[in-house]
Structures are given as structure tokens and as C-alpha cells.
Amino acid sequence: MACKVLVKIEVIIVLFAGIMMNSYAQCIVDGAKTCETSFPICDFDILTCRNTSLINQSGCSPLCQDGGAPQNTSWWSFISKGPLDTLIFSVNKCATNVGIQFGIIADCDCNKRIYCNRACNKSSSEFLISGNFKKGRLYYLWVDGCFPDSCEFTLKSMSTSKPIIDSLNEIxxxxxxxxxxxxxxxxxxxxxxxxxxxxxxxxxxxxxxxxxxxxxxxxxxxxxxxxxxxxx
Missing domain, CATH: 2.60.40 (Immunoglobulin-like)
Known part of the structure; x- marks a missing residue:
């Protein structure tokens, strides 16, 4: 009887975990372990993903100019629509509801910060990002958990233009x-x-x-x- 009870408990746990995982939005591009290996989103409008729950200290050190240390960083990259574009970053479904930190840099260079927020931003947080973006240039988003949390986030572009990579010209x-x-x-x-x-x-x-x-x-x-x- 004891073995049957244990089996039932394990099945319930697996089913519950499956339901929880299915409630998370699907990433169109998975987060990378490093800035350099992030896969560019060419036709960027909206990105909904989660940062990793695994320890990965590949983020900027410090995270922002005023401090912060990387713990479980995930990276994404996208092509900007230009200086008039405004991005909306929202946080939801945090695993421990401690929150996440996030920022945008250029050229995978932590000295070229476009935006940085090292507060522990919890579920239902929302932020407007109006950086001096160059049209058609590649930018890098990092997301890092506090202590270390893993949260779902959405990064959305308010611009209607569509930057697309075309064939290269001969040098x-x-x-x-x-x-x-x-x-x-x-x-x-x-x-x-x-x-x-x-x-x-x-x-x-x-x-x-x-x-x-x-x-x-x-x-x-x-x-x-x-x-x-x-x-x-």
C-alpha cells in the first residue's frame, strides 16, 4: 500500500509541474548563456520569455553603473527600429516573487549601456525604455534574477516600422x-x-x-x- 501511495504522489507532482510549465508563455527565441551567442531577432515586435533559473554569471559586472552582481543571466538580441522607438518591459509570473533585473547594451560592451535597472522588479511591474537607439543596429537585452529568481517578461516595441536584414553588398x-x-x-x-x-x-x-x-x-x-x- 505504501508503494502505491508514493507512486500516486509522484504522478500528481509530475502532472502539477506540467500544468505549471504550460502556463508559461513560449519563447520565440530562447535566452543565450552569453551576449555573444544570443540569436538576433530581426523582425522585432514583441518578445515574451523567462530568464534561466540556473546559475550563469555572464552578465555585466557590475550589472549597472551603480552596482549589482550577475547570478542567473540570460541574453537576447534584437534589431532596433530607431531613436523614436519606445520599448515596454513588463514582468510577470516570478517563481519566488523576489524579482528580476534587466538592461540593454550595445556591441556586447558593458560600458555601452543604453538602459539599466538593477532593482528587484516583481510581478506586475512595467517600465518604459526610451533609449537613443540607432535604426537598424543590433542591441542586447540581459535579464538576471534576484537571489536568483526566474520571471516571465515581455519586451514590446511601440514602433510600426520593420527593420529587416537584406543581402550584403560586395566590399x-x-x-x-x-x-x-x-x-x-x-x-x-x-x-x-x-x-x-x-x-x-x-x-x-x-x-x-x-x-x-x-x-x-x-x-x-x-x-x-x-x-x-x-x-x-
Whole structure:
């Protein structure tokens, strides 16, 4: 009899856990363990997910300029619709109702904070984020639990524009295909019928703080170019 009771209890627990899990909203993109491995949401309107309940201290340290330590950080990335876009961040269904902290950075660089909130924000909290976003640029959202909590959150864009990544343009060199050592060379990704919004150049695997369609460089070994554009 005792064994049957234990089996029944286990079944009830499993069913109850299944009901609880099904009550959570489905993520369209799962949170990543690190900023660099987050999968970009190109056509971003709304994101509803949960931060991980597992210990993962990959967040900024400190989380914000005024302090905070990462505990169970999850990362997402999205393409901005521009400086006029307002984001709404809301919190719900916290596992322990202690709350979560969250922020947005650029370039996976914790010194480039767009927004940071290190308060322990509980269920039913809601915040407006009006950052100086660049249209078509990739931004990174981190969410971290307090002590460490795991909560459902929704990040929603109030803009109606749709930034979409289009095919990349070919890189053109002012010196042709042959570049002499220490020569100054202009590299350019010419515009097509689309208007480039944001360019990211990498030289020898180092990102350059140059966001236009061309730049000058010497002693080049390896060059990469990423271009984000918008279809109207």
C-alpha cells in the first residue's frame, strides 16, 4: 500500500509541474548563456520569455553603473527600429516573487549601456525604455534574477516600422585586389537600391567604431563587413 501511495504522489507532482510549465508563455527565441551567442531577432515586435533559473554569471559586472552582481543571466538580441522607438518591459509570473533585473547594451560592451535597472522588479511591474537607439543596429537585452529568481517578461516595441536584414553588398577596395604593405586604402560597401542603416566593420577580428559605408585603413590582413538595411 505504501508503494502505491508514493507512486500516486509522484504522478500528481509530475502532472502539477506540467500544468505549471504550460502556463508559461513560449519563447520565440530562447535566452543565450552569453551576449555573444544570443540569436538576433530581426523582425522585432514583441518578445515574451523567462530568464534561466540556473546559475550563469555572464552578465555585466557590475550589472549597472551603480552596482549589482550577475547570478542567473540570460541574453537576447534584437534589431532596433530607431531613436523614436519606445520599448515596454513588463514582468510577470516570478517563481519566488523576489524579482528580476534587466538592461540593454550595445556591441556586447558593458560600458555601452543604453538602459539599466538593477532593482528587484516583481510581478506586475512595467517600465518604459526610451533609449537613443540607432535604426537598424543590433542591441542586447540581459535579464538576471534576484537571489536568483526566474520571471516571465515581455519586451514590446511601440514602433510600426520593420527593420529587416537584406543581402550584403560586395566590399570594394580603392586599390583593387592588390594592397601594398602600409598603403592607405579605402574600403566601401556601395549602396544598392536599399539605404544602409548601420555598418559594422571588423579588422583582424577587432570591431571598428565606424558605422558608415566606407572607411580607410592600412596594413590590413583580414576584413569582415556586416550591413543592416531596412525594406520600406
Amino acid at each position: 570594394v577596395s580603392s586599390n583593387g585586389d592588390t594592397i601594398s604593405l602600409n598603403s592607405v586604402c579605402k574600403f566601401e560597401a556601395p549602396d544598392t537600391n536599399m539605404n544602409p542603416l548601420y555598418h559594422l566593420w571588423k579588422v583582424n577580428n577587432q570591431e571598428q567604431d565606424i558605422y558608415q559605408s566606407n572607411f580607410y585603413y592600412t596594413s590590413l590582413i583580414h576584413l569582415e563587413h556586416t550591413q543592416y538595411v531596412q525594406k520600406k
